[in-house]
Amino acid sequence: MTSLARIVTIITDFGCRDTYVGQMKGVIVGINPATTLIDLTHDVQPQNKLEAAFHLSAAAEAFPPATVHLIVVDPGVGTTRRIIVAEADAMRVVCPDNGIVTPLLQRGKLQRVVHVKNEAWFRSPVSNVFHGRDIMAPVAAHLCNGIELSEFGPDLPADDLVRLPEYDVIRRTTADEGRVILASVIHIDRFGNAVTSLHRDDVSGEPSQIRLVGGDHPPIPLVTHYAAGTSQQLVALFGSGQRLELAVPNGNAAEEFGIAVGDAVEWCEHSAAD
Amino acid sequence: MTSLARIVTIITDFGCRDTYVGQMKGVIVGINPATTLIDLTHDVQPQNKLEAAFHLSAAAEAFPPATVHLIVVDPGVGTTRRIIVAEADAMRVVCPDNGIVTPLLQRGKLQRVVHVKNEAWFRSPVSNVFHGRDIMAPVAAHLCNGIELSEFGPDLPADDLVRLPEYDVIRRTTADEGRVILASVIHIDRFGNAVTSLHRDDVSGEPSQIRLVGGDHPPIPLVTHYAAGTSQQLVALFGSGQRLELAVPNGNAAEEFGIAVGDAVEWCEHSAAD
Amino acid sequence: MTSLARIVTIITDFGCRDTYVGQMKGVIVGINPATTLIDLTHDVQPQNKLEAAFHLSAAAEAFPPATVHLIVVDPGVGTTRRIIVAEADAMRVVCPDNGIVTPLLQRGKLQRVVHVKNEAWFRSPVSNVFHGRDIMAPVAAHLCNGIELSEFGPDLPADDLVRLPEYDVIRRTTADEGRVILASVIHIDRFGNAVTSLHRDDVSGEPSQIRLVGGDHPPIPLVTHYAAGTSQQLVALFGSGQRLELAVPNGNAAEEFGIAVGDAVEWCEHSAAD
Numbered sequence: 001m002t003s004l005a006r007i008v009t010i011i012t013d014f015g016c017r018d019t020y021v022g023q024m025k026g027v028i029v030g031i032n033p034a035t036t037l038i039d040l041t042h043d044v045q046p047q048n049k050l051e052a053a054f055h056l057s058a059a060a061e062a063f064p065p066a067t068v069h070l071i072v073v074d075p076g077v078g079t080t081r082r083i084i085v086a087e088a089d090a091m092r093v094v095c096p097d098n099g100i101v102t103p104l105l106q107r108g109k110l111q112r113v114v115h116v117k118n119e120a121w122f123r124s125p126v127s128n129v130f131h132g133r134d135i136m137a138p139v140a141a142h143l144c145n146g147i148e149l150s151e152f153g154p155d156l157p158a159d160d161l162v163r164l165p166e167y168d169v170i171r172r173t174t175a176d177e178g179r180v181i182l183a184s185v186i187h188i189d190r191f192g193n194a195v196t197s198l199h200r201d202d203v204s205g206e207p208s209q210i211r212l213v214g215g216d217h218p219p220i221p222l223v224t225h226y227a228a229g230t231s232q233q234l235v236a237l238f239g240s241g242q243r244l245e246l247a248v249p250n251g252n253a254a255e256e257f258g259i260a261v262g263d264a265v266e267w268c269e270h271s272a273a274d
Numbered sequence: 275m276t277s278l279a280r281i282v283t284i285i286t287d288f289g290c291r292d293t294y295v296g297q298m299k300g301v302i303v304g305i306n307p308a309t310t311l312i313d314l315t316h317d318v319q320p321q322n323k324l325e326a327a328f329h330l331s332a333a334a335e336a337f338p339p340a341t342v343h344l345i346v347v348d349p350g351v352g353t354t355r356r357i358i359v360a361e362a363d364a365m366r367v368v369c370p371d372n373g374i375v376t377p378l379l380q381r382g383k384l385q386r387v388v389h390v391k392n393e394a395w396f397r398s399p400v401s402n403v404f405h406g407r408d409i410m411a412p413v414a415a416h417l418c419n420g421i422e423l424s425e426f427g428p429d430l431p432a433d434d435l436v437r438l439p440e441y442d443v444i445r446r447t448t449a450d451e452g453r454v455i456l457a458s459v460i461h462i463d464r465f466g467n468a469v470t471s472l473h474r475d476d477v478s479g480e481p482s483q484i485r486l487v488g489g490d491h492p493p494i495p496l497v498t499h500y501a502a503g504t505s506q507q508l509v510a511l512f513g514s515g516q517r518l519e520l521a522v523p524n525g526n527a528a529e530e531f532g533i534a535v536g537d538a539v540e541w542c543e544h545s546a547a548d
Numbered sequence: 549m550t551s552l553a554r555i556v557t558i559i560t561d562f563g564c565r566d567t568y569v570g571q572m573k574g575v576i577v578g579i580n581p582a583t584t585l586i587d588l589t590h591d592v593q594p595q596n597k598l599e600a601a602f603h604l605s606a607a608a609e610a611f612p613p614a615t616v617h618l619i620v621v622d623p624g625v626g627t628t629r630r631i632i633v634a635e636a637d638a639m640r641v642v643c644p645d646n647g648i649v650t651p652l653l654q655r656g657k658l659q660r661v662v663h664v665k666n667e668a669w670f671r672s673p674v675s676n677v678f679h680g681r682d683i684m685a686p687v688a689a690h691l692c693n694g695i696e697l698s699e700f701g702p703d704l705p706a707d708d709l710v711r712l713p714e715y716d717v718i719r720r721t722t723a724d725e726g727r728v729i730l731a732s733v734i735h736i737d738r739f740g741n742a743v744t745s746l747h748r749d750d751v752s753g754e755p756s757q758i759r760l761v762g763g764d765h766p767p768i769p770l771v772t773h774y775a776a777g778t779s780q781q782l783v784a785l786f787g788s789g790q791r792l793e794l795a796v797p798n799g800n801a802a803e804e805f806g807i808a809v810g811d812a813v814e815w816c817e818h819s820a821a822d
Binding site: 014015017018019020024025027030033046050075076077078079128130133174 | 280283285290310316331337338341408462464465498499502
């Protein structure tokens with residue numbers, strides 16, 4: 001009994017002006033009235049799978065093990081794109097197969113994935129335009145009721161899932177530069193901090209240099225918290241989600257330095273031979 | 275016991291910058307701590323009753339039967355406008371009598387309406403400027419506690435309620451056109467889809483033509499889901515709330531075609547005699 | 549048992565685009581799954597302590613006694629600023645010591661304050677950049693679990709807390725003016741109403757005059773509700789939070805009259821000797 005999930009988090013690109021999110025919640029509490037519903041964000045840029053993947057990756061760790069994460073960023077609704085349930089330890093993720101689980105895949109955390117096909121667990125009738133409410137929300141609620149993954153459909157091999165290349169980091173080693181890890185900006189947050197794909201686990205020590213690729217930027221010092229450094233200076237730090245962020249103390253890094261999603265950042269380490 | 279409502283949904287025009295919605299929730303959980311509170315939207319354009327009515331109508335069906343819907347879009351607060359509880363099957367709606375329940379009236383779903391007058395169920399003292407918190411929220415919470423409708427005040431005849439004409443559809447039949455149903459745009463959603471007053475139950479078959487009245491628009495094809503059709507083309511489909519919507523695949527219909535609330539749309543059916 | 553808090557309200561300046569608020573909620577329900585979480589607002593202007601203090605003050609009264617209020621508006625995160633738990637009757641407030649509890653201090657409501665220092669109750673490890681999630685959220689959840697204030701750290705004298713001067717009202721009495729209370733605008737709400745620091749308890753009777761200081765404004769009539777008065781006229785009323793507000797019937801007072809936070813308002817009472 002203790003392993004029964006009771007928490008369902010929700011990420012969508014629906015915004016909060018309409019009742020789409022509320023309708024999904026109505027379906028969930030109709031199936032399992034004891035569910036605790038927690039909004040992660042509904043302000044994903046419409047159809048931006050990269051952003052949805054980032055939010056799941058940033059938030060999942062703060063939740064208790066048996067949480068169900070429901071992510072409805074679904075440009076392919078009504079087409080043949082698949083809906084999946086992905087399992088990583090006791091956590092379950094319900095989403096379209098469009099790359100949202102890439103950070104979990106990449107870190108080797110996905111243990112099992114099923115292709116949701118069994119209509120017995122769907123709302124009836126299923127609207128062609130709102131699978132979030134009619135398929136994904138009911139599946140999340142039934143997971144909270146203890147329904148086994150195998151009930152929803154057949155297993156899928158992890159290799160078969162759609163994967164977002166933006167989460168990859170590229171490593172190179174040269175005689176004059178030492179080891180270099182090339183990462184990219186994957187998210188700009190409300191404060192203008194630019195979060196990169198570089199995870200703390202990707203690096204082994206202190207950097208000799210951190211730099212923005214392109215333009216004419218000076219090297220970026222690594223600090224431990226936002227209030228460090230002087231104003232108008234770009235600093236780098238590992239943020240609350242363990243990813244390298246570029247920030248300006250009391251400022252907006254993205255605006256002041258023109259940083260955007262997709263920009264390249266290099267983390268340089270001198271090789272042991274130096 | 276099974277018919278006890280435990281879910282209260284909330285629609286307001288309060289936005290989320292202030293704590294007005296939170297204050298209503300505080301009052302509700304103070305009266306019934308077991309309530310599950312679900313936000314439908316707080317971004318109704320200030321005092322826009324038509325939009326509030328639309329959101330209630332679109333969302334209600336996704337919720338379990340005994341849900342209480344609390345709608346505080348109340349330009350008349352402090353005047354003599356009435357506050358009502360409307361009952362439709364096991365569902366209850368608490369709102370000002372300003373037309374919000376029009377779609378329920380129109381579809382013949384309202385079974386009973388009472389005029390909320392019994393101050394014994396109000397918060398004390400009642401602020402002149404916030405009946406949402408001091409009258410409507412406590413009434414919703416007491417409904418969840420199983421208090422009978424008759425406790426709140428006298429019955430009102432349905433004919434006596436304020437009704438929004440925008441939800442009406444107008445039918446005409448002529449020799450050359452056949453049957454025509456004239457509807458109007460009642461809502462533009464976040465994606466720019468233009469939702470009309472035409473409900474799937476209003477039509478009996480396939481249309482011979484769908485058209486935007488005014489301007490010089492070509493006939494609009496009826497499709498089954500957003501991803502159908504080509505980009506930059508206006509298509510029509512029955513949306514997740516069973517109303518006819520105008521949409522542009524991967525686009526914003528309202529912006530690209532200049533569609534606004536109030537615009538007229540015609541659904542034409544050739545008569546059986548054709 | 550009846551005094552166990554189960555409600556945690558949350559005020560932040562995090563916005564809703566990112567998952568920061570959701571992460572705090574994940575930590576809370578991980579510690580106490582029975583918590584009812586209620587968002588007050590996440591749209592505090594970044595780092596605006598005055599606004600956070602206002603929202604707490606406006607909302608607290610609507611909640612049942614044992615509520616825990618968690619306020620994370622924390623420009624000093626990572627520096628040596630203190631985190632506190634403040635107690636006012638059965639209510640508890642968890643926030644940085646940066647002036648947020650000023651309205652409670654000012655009205656003599658704070659009974660006890662402790663300096664949060666005991667890391668045993670923190671999330672581990674504590675991120676340098678997100679004390680809301682790693683210190684304040686767990687403390688709020690442990691308070692709901694019935695942990696005593698003394699467990700979190702040593703008592704602080706109320707005199708030692710940071711205090712925001714904007715909440716002060718200044719009284720003067722002169723021969724020709726009588727008694728005058730000088731207050732200031734502390735908040736503009738979504739409707740453009742300008743809320744002042746003047747609380748109903750600060751005044752003893754009807755005013756002889758209410759005026760905006762500076763510019764060339766006519767005296768402002770005191771009314772009882774928003775729909776009173778004529779359009780385009782500035783009126784004053786005691787709002788739902790018992791503070792004097794300036795409003796325009798069916799209009800936006802702040803925009804139409806150029807009122808901003810910090811503007812001075814005078815409440816004049818003729819002395820008894822008149």
